[in-house]
Amino acid sequence: SVIFSARDGYLIQKLYLYIIKSLDLKDLPESIYFYTSRRVCNLIRINNESDIQRLSKEYFCGNVKEMLINRFMLREEDLSKIEVDNSKSNFGYIGSFSSEILDKVNAVKKGYLRYIETLDVDINENTAFFDLFASGTCQLALSKLCNKTFKGLYFSRFFSDDNEKSGLDIESYLEPDFFMEDNSLFIESILTSLEPTLLDVGGSGELILGKETRNKEELSYVQEAQEGIFLFVEDAIKRLDGVPNIEKNYVRDIFGMLISQYTNIENTVFKNIVIRDEVLNRNQYLGDLYKY
Secondary structure, eight states: OEEEETTTTHHHHHHHHHHHHHTTOOSOOOEEEEOOOHHHHHHHTOOSHHHHHHHHTSOOSSOHHHHHHHTSOOOHHHHTTSOOOTTSOHHHHHHTTHHHHHHHHHHHHHHHHHHHHHTOOOOOTTOEEEEEEEOSHHHHHHHHHHTOOOEEEEEEEOOOOOHHHHTSOEEEEEOOOHHHHHTHHHHHHHHSOSSOOEEEEOTTSOEEEOOOOSOHHHHHHHHHHHHHHHHHHHHHHHHHTSOOOOOHHHHHHHHHTTSTTTOOOOOHHHHTOEEEETTTTEEEEGGGTSOO
């Protein structure tokens, strides 16, 4: 089977299913749209206090209490149990909640495994994990949770100094590329699901989604853009009698034309889209990346 990870695998899975049906392709793997997020996956990679300390040292935009809530997924009422001790470092204060964090980690792991059970699919060593732009955070976390080794299939793999991520079996359509990494939000914003990101997983496997940062006009625009992509694929398959073989360098070069050195994007709706990074606790604005 092929796991299409949320949220960037949303439209890609739809196209995958459409192409299989349209061309009557046989013996291709079944597909699964799998709810995941870096926020949840970073948490379930934690096994001990050393992992908590490692994660607390990674970049975060906010104070230590915000980190405990947004990165380690504690509740605000949990923090009232221990007052901030100014004599301790931030890492020391976070360490004071190690027990609560590990309890939360175990609860999310159990809930996630129950969610996987509800999918009623056999996730095993022959399962591939698709991601659009990624360093391997979600693939690694899922591999550890299920105790399985997956084959990663990425559009573009990001660089990482994490040895475990670097050791993952990942086939990337494009070679690792800082330009693609810096500008990936543009493609992600178009291909992503119309649902908000996954924030948490309940004890029975229920999915808890975050607050939607896109307004109705922006969601309508994304939906219209996705419908346009679908129509293009439909037309291309009819005209070409199959899936065309497109040179990778051509894909990269066309995308490279979007930067302000070559292109002015006149689109006031898309300009204002906010991308919420739950891991780093910051908002990114698509309009900041391009010349409007």
